[in-house]
Amino acid sequence: MAYKSIFKPGLFKDDVALVTGGGTGIGRCIAHELASLGATVIIAGRKIEKLQSTAQEMRNAGYKVDITQLDIRNLDEIKKSLNYIISKHGKLTCLVNNAGGQFAAPASEISPNGWKTVIDLNLNGTWMMCWAAYHAWMGEHGGRIVNITAAARNGIPFMAHTAAARAGIMNLTKTLCVEWAPHGIRINSLAPGTIVGSGMTRYPISVQQTAADNHWMNPSGRYGTEAEVSSAVVYLLSPGAAYINGITVRMDGGRDLSKTSFQRESKIPIYDGGLSVETNELFMKLWGDYKQIGKSKL
Numbered sequence: 001m002a003y004k005s006i007f008k009p010g011l012f013k014d015d016v017a018l019v020t021g022g023g024t025g026i027g028r029c030i031a032h033e034l035a036s037l038g039a040t041v042i043i044a045g046r047k048i049e050k051l052q053s054t055a056q057e058m059r060n061a062g063y064k065v066d067i068t069q070l071d072i073r074n075l076d077e078i079k080k081s082l083n084y085i086i087s088k089h090g091k092l093t094c095l096v097n098n099a100g101g102q103f104a105a106p107a108s109e110i111s112p113n114g115w116k117t118v119i120d121l122n123l124n125g126t127w128m129m130c131w132a133a134y135h136a137w138m139g140e141h142g143g144r145i146v147n148i149t150a151a152a153r154n155g156i157p158f159m160a161h162t163a164a165a166r167a168g169i170m171n172l173t174k175t176l177c178v179e180w181a182p183h184g185i186r187i188n189s190l191a192p193g194t195i196v197g198s199g200m201t202r203y204p205i206s207v208q209q210t211a212a213d214n215h216w217m218n219p220s221g222r223y224g225t226e227a228e229v230s231s232a233v234v235y236l237l238s239p240g241a242a243y244i245n246g247i248t249v250r251m252d253g254g255r256d257l258s259k260t261s262f263q264r265e266s267k268i269p270i271y272d273g274g275l276s277v278e279t280n281e282l283f284m285k286l287w288g289d290y291k292q293i294g295k296s297k298l
């Protein structure tokens with residue numbers, strides 16, 4: 001079954017898109033949606049099994065997909081992957097810097113190496129991907145970049161490292177917009193709040209429980225879906241967003257704006273794109289609506 005995108009079929013038929021972290025979660029969903037709209041999508045990450053498994057499900061759907069193994073903290077690996085993409089697919093028109101992550105810990109308990117690890121992954125990794133894409137293709141031919149960050153306007157308690165790194169990416173997005181627009185490059189960021197999917201299930205159960213317990217603090221009364229993130233990324237990459245440059249889209253259901261709870265039951269309809277989602281009982285049981293997502297399969 002094809003991905004149920006809201007966008008026009010064939011919208012990305014001339015595009016070659018690289019999605020880092022495209023083997024799982026939000027990246028996998030973005031890869032499915034872009035490919036369903038005609039793009040040749042290359043998914044990248046460290047673990048080859050995850051890439052192969054997502055590539056297979058995309059091939060089964062009839063999509064054009066390729067994989068490249070890389071660690072976004074390693075510039076040599078990034079350059080090798082980009083050389084491979086340009087030589088095999090002829091161009092790189094879209095880059096989605098989605099790979100990232102962090103661990104939860106009080107700031108006082110983050111070791112110097114723990115801090116460096118998260119900054120290296122999120123801020124330095126994203127920077128190196130942008131820099132390398134500029135030199136490999138986009139500086140000469142133009143392109144569109146979307147950086148996935150995290151809703152960090154007010155900081156993120158117990159994730160000081162990632163909040164600082166993501167704020168850095170949002171600021172980097174502004175500078176690169178100004179410097180690279182003359183090269184035909186458009187760059188924006190998207191900052192998700194809590195999204196139900198593979199990412200949340202990678203945390204220790206205590207962190208998951210806290211996240212699950214706090215869902216009611218969101219004015220939208222629920223957490224987001226991977227498809228809702230993907231939909232906005234696809235829009236930012238699309239020709240319709242041609243005059244949007246250098247911004248960060250906050251996608252958190254309004255959480256960053258609220259100081260208290262407004263409602264417990266969500267009245268905001270869910271969009272899931274028809275893609276199955278990797279999650280667990282902890283999140284599934286909170287909302288009947290999410291069970292619907294778990295059941296829908298490609």
Ligand SMILES: CCC/C=C/C(=O)SCCNC(=O)CCNC(=O)[C@H](O)C(C)(C)COP(=O)([O-])OP(=O)([O-])OC[C@H]1O[C@@H](n2cnc3c(N)ncnc32)[C@H](O)[C@@H]1OP(=O)([O-])[O-]
Nearest residue numbers: 100101102103104105111113114117150151193199200202
């Ligand atoms: C908006 C908020 C919601 C966001 C949701 C998502 O993003 S979901 C989607 C995202 N998905 C994810 O985020 C996936 C989950 N996260 C991860 O896989 C990892 O946390 C990683 C992304 C940092 C990569 O790690 P790696 O394999 O490269 O690193 P390593 O293991 O080699 O450790 C390096 C240093 O960090 C230290 N350290 C590590 N963990 C902890 C801890 N719990 N406590 C304290 N410290 C910790 C470790 O001790 C060491 O320092 P030391 O001892 O030498 O001084």
Ligand SMILES: NC(=O)C1=CN([C@@H]2O[C@H](COP(=O)(O)OP(=O)(O)OC[C@H]3O[C@@H](n4cnc5c(N)ncnc54)[C@H](OP(=O)(O)O)[C@@H]3O)[C@@H](O)[C@H]2O)C=CC1
Nearest residue numbers: 021024025026045046047071072099100150194195198199
């Ligand atoms: N889920 C949520 O609630 C939120 C997620 N985000 C951000 O959205 C993005 C996607 O997260 P999500 O899909 O939920 O979680 P996942 O853990 O499923 O995705 C993270 C992806 O990044 C890849 N990755 C991690 N480190 C590296 C690396 N060094 N080099 C290359 N690839 C790497 C992983 O693949 P592999 O391990 O094979 O390398 C994995 O595919 C992340 O940046 C995350 O921090 C932000 C806010 C909230």
